[in-house]
Amino acid sequence: MRVLSLELANFRNYAALCFEPPEGACVLIGANAQGKSNLLEALALLALGKSFRATRESDLVRIDTPAASVSARVRTRNGEQVIACHITREGSGARKRFLRNGRAVSYANFLGGVAAVTFVPADLDIASGPASGRRRMLNAALSQATRTYYGDLARYAKTLAQKNAFLRSPDAADRTLLATYNDQLADSGARLVSARASYVRRLDREAAAAHARWVGTHEALSVTYEPVPEQPDESPDAVAANLRAAMDASKPAELARKMALVGPHRDDVLLALRGLPLARFGSQGQQRTAVLALKAAEYALLRASAGEAPVLLLDDVLSELDAQRRRAFLDSIAGYEQAFITATDLADPALEAAGRVVEVRNGQLELSGAYP
Secondary structure (H helix, E strand, C coil): CEEEEEEEEEECCEEEEEECCCCEEEEEECCCCCCHHHHHHHHHHHHHCCCCCCCCHHHHECCCCCEEEEEEEEEECCEEEEEEEEEEEECCEEEEEEEECCEEECHHHHCCCCCEEEECHHHHHHHHCCHHHHHHHHHHHHHHHCHHHHHHHHHHHHHHHHHHHHHCCHHHHCHHHHHHHHHHHHHHHHHHHHHHHHHHHHHHHHHHHHHHHHHCHHHCEEEEEECCCCCCCCCHHHHHHHHHHHHHHCHHHHHHHCCCCCCHHHCEEEEEECCEEHHHHCCHHHHHHHHHHHHHHHHHHHHHHHCCCCEEEECCCCCCCCHHHHHHHHHHCCCCCEEEEEECCCCCHHHHHHCEEEEEECCEEEECCCCC
């Protein structure tokens, strides 16, 4: 997959932009707050349908303007397509419309139009933050790989919200309705758990291999799925039965705490170096390298499932890596079909050699001498 052109209108600090990115690596250089991350955010929006950093989607719309749009012409194995997202302010919020080749599509049908793997500074929370960040990592990767996963995830989230509202209501003593919610959660949740378990096994192999290429085998990285409850048999039917039993057993505790305590919304992923938890024993550089290895693995798995290479979006990826790890990582992405990398300068010669350089200044792109 390759982005042939990107057009922005009133998106963040870009009043208007039409950009034809190069093949291979595109290195976006500029001082802070010039628009480097905004450019990557726009590309990620076309892949995931949401921002990787905005808490309010109205923040995506340029100040003092009513609406914004992001569109890209992409070349895929099925031919060229135009993917677009329009964002309109509505009060303090915003409304989004998704389009493919000029026709409005649902969010579920929009996913997969642009396949992308992102690394942003907030992704360091994957190594050291709460389990929710690691679940988001799994959900984003699997939702791009298969629409059936996103459908199960949406059904599970809707039913979970209904069950939690029920547990907080005066009607929580209605055990029949609670059993109905549990049956629905076990059904969709079992498919989520089975998909996650299979994915994490493959993620573990790919991430360990990438990590070993960069730093050697003395710091072995492992990635382990930890479902709640434990699942000795990962087939959907067995997982569903186990989830129902665990939910039944947790009824008193759930009624007391007024929240659902069992299911894939409580899952976690354990990252370890040399068998030791990365969050507790890894330095910031080791954590960053491990997360990069996860992203390299995610890239490889998405390429395999989609049958073509996704776009790689790397925001401030080299900070806090020593020279050896920077060079090893940059060498590893040299053959990628298309990657976008942001940095504040070209102090490291390996970065300038990694790809073509574009300078970003106040929402404008200036092609440097390294760009033909």
